[in-house]
Amino acid sequence: MITVVGTAKTRTLRVLWMLEELGLPYDHQPESPRSPEVTALNPLGRIPVLRDGDAVLTDSVAIMAYLGDRSPDAGGADCVGGLTHPAGTPARAHQDALTLRLIDEFDAVIWTMARHTFVLPEKLRVPEVLPTCEKELVRNAAKLADRLGDRPFLMGDKMTIPDIMAGHCCGWAITAGVALAPPSNLAAYLKRLRTRPAYRRALGRPEVS
Numbered sequence: 051m052i053t054v055v056g057t058a059k060t061r062t063l064r065v066l067w068m069l070e071e072l073g074l075p076y077d078h079q080p081e082s083p084r085s086p087e088v089t090a091l092n093p094l095g096r097i098p099v100l101r102d103g104d105a106v107l108t109d110s111v112a113i114m115a116y117l118g119d120r121s122p123d124a125g126g127a128d129c130v131g132g133l134t135h136p137a138g139t140p141a142r143a144h145q146d147a148l149t150l151r152l153i154d155e156f157d158a159v160i161w162t163m164a165r166h167t168f169v170l171p172e173k174l175r176v177p178e179v180l181p182t183c184e185k186e187l188v189r190n191a192a193k194l195a196d197r198l199g200d201r202p203f204l205m206g207d208k209m210t211i212p213d214i215m216a217g218h219c220c221g222w223a224i225t226a227g228v229a230l231a232p233p234s235n236l237a238a239y240l241k242r243l244r245t246r247p248a249y250r251r252a253l254g255r256p257e258v259s
């Protein structure tokens with residue numbers, strides 16, 4: 051049985067959403083970062099963590115790729131099987147390039163903003179970086195809108211892991227108060243992603259009690 055460890059308010063949401071898209075059964079343990087339960091599994095104290103039998107896996111992107119490779123036929127009719135093109139194909143390299151681009155251009159920038167807003171001790175925060183980060187996100191959202199064009203998903207007609215990354219990161223930025231100003235095609239795409247039943251189910255997971 052698969053167990054996802056981590057509260058859905060964090061990057062754990064990506065893994066929950068992926069599992070819901072794939073339709074795989076799983077348990078959810080909504081732990082906070084650095085809780086004793088998390089640190090026992092991941093010495094870094096970070097979530098998400100995924101347990102699959104004896105395997106203990108970390109990092110949302112590594113976990114999503116694992117799940118996709120593990121269940122290549124899973125997912126709905128509008129998804130690539132396993133939301134993941136097969137390893138060793140040019141399509142997979144394009145998909146991975148997009149995933150890494152979303153980490154560079156969104157995850158890392160939003161994380162920098164979070165660190166300089168509430169994560170770092172106050173004396174180490176440099177609030178002057180915040181407007182620059184916000185400008186970068188707006189510029190990167192415009193570039194992502196160009197990449198999307200009028201296609202339903204970033205890789206074309208079918209959903210893949212980069213769409214989960216885009217939906218999660220852009221939602222995270224907007225929730226954090228960034229005026230992302232997404233061009234209309236990107237705004238419509240984000241709305242489509244965030245109204246998917248699998249996304250709503252993942253978001254509705256119980257929280258840390």
Ligand SMILES: N[C@@H](CCC(=O)N[C@@H](CS)C(=O)NCC(=O)O)C(=O)O
Nearest residue numbers: 060061083095096097098109110111
């Ligand atoms: N690249 C990792 C980042 C994991 C991460 O930093 N998770 C945050 C929650 S979203 C966390 O657990 N932070 C606690 C810490 O860094 O001490 C991933 O995508 O899973």
